[in-house]
Amino acid sequence: MTAAAHTFQEAELLIADAVGEVIEHWGFRKPLGRVWTVLYLAGDALPAATLSERLSMSTGAVSMTLTELQEWAVVRRVWRPGERREFFLAETDLWKMISKVVSERERFWVRSVRERMEQACVLLRTLPTEEGKGALARARVLLSFAQLAENVIERFLTSRRADFTGFGVLEKTARTAATERR
């Protein structure tokens, strides 16, 4: 292997593992982030064997991971004329990917939390005791937090990027990237 190829794979692994952590923090398995990252950085479709090699994963693990990534529409399968094996290509629109997960997973989850809190408030309202009244007041605070979260998600999904405009690193940096100085 050339020195350049070695450097490339070092950087690749560094980013793959970082993304793996992020994605794990978000409730997915680490390998999903790692595999997606390798495909994303490649900028081109790659066969499963390459992924297995570069990330030291078994064929089984790669296969399962690619299946899951395709279910989330974050990777897609492509055919190469003349090639027998299949290639995999990463989705590149990050906002689209994030929206999809928020919309298909977070949304229902937060709603269920909010609903259970409402249900609990209904129960607490029937209580005449001092303890019951106090608990109701506090339960309502928690409920309002759940509602806040639901609102934020709803707005995010309609506005496509919530109110992150103004935090705007993206607008500037994504193009020029004057960031890594060392």
Added chain:
Amino acid sequence: MTAAAHTFQEAELLIADAVGEVIEHWGFRKPLGRVWTVLYLAGDALPAATLSERLSMSTGAVSMTLTELQEWAVVRRVWRPGERREFFLAETDLWKMISKVVSERERFWVRSVRERMEQACVLLRTLPTEEGKGALARARVLLSFAQLAENVIERFLTSRRADFTGFGVLEKTARTAATERR
């Protein structure tokens, strides 16, 4: 047990489990959320035995959970004159709690992700190949996302509540009860 007490505990468990899930989603153990919730809803200090009873947890689990909650300054220990056992009281300022976690945990974590991405970009800059240049461009996109996240966190911590003003369920309902401003 009276009917009212039964209703109370049903509601309590409903909320405790919902909060447990939320907190688990946020990377903590479920029992932390459950125990905190019981204390919070009680609005008063409670002995460990009560928690163990109401949440069906072993004494050991309750003790460990309370220790962790105290480390996060989300519960504190209270001494009652004439009582031999100790009582535990929930912190009620939700924003304060959230800020603390973001500040002491998320902040460093996101920074480490961003740093690794910068490091990877530095490596990729040295590559003359087409593959290397393309990967660098894409790595910079990921880096800018990490920077965005870091910015959001930073702003959240300085503004105490990010730009959630305008999503404002909280202004109506919660402010009076939960959040006394600083």
Added chain:
DNA sequence: TAGTTCTTTCAAAGAGTTCTGAAAGTACAG
């Protein structure tokens, strides 16, 4: 001091999750 009551600790059990790799499945070429 000894006795009582409550709390903490931690080794081991238990539960849950993820990965491996061999075998089965699929698809294509000759």
Added chain:
DNA sequence: CTGTACTTTCAGAACTCTTTGAAAGAACTA
């Protein structure tokens, strides 16, 4: 149809995380 190349599946292994409960510890009382 048969052989080859590749992919998927899934039972079991390996691993991680959590909880239990008994014993040690601590704090107070008499």
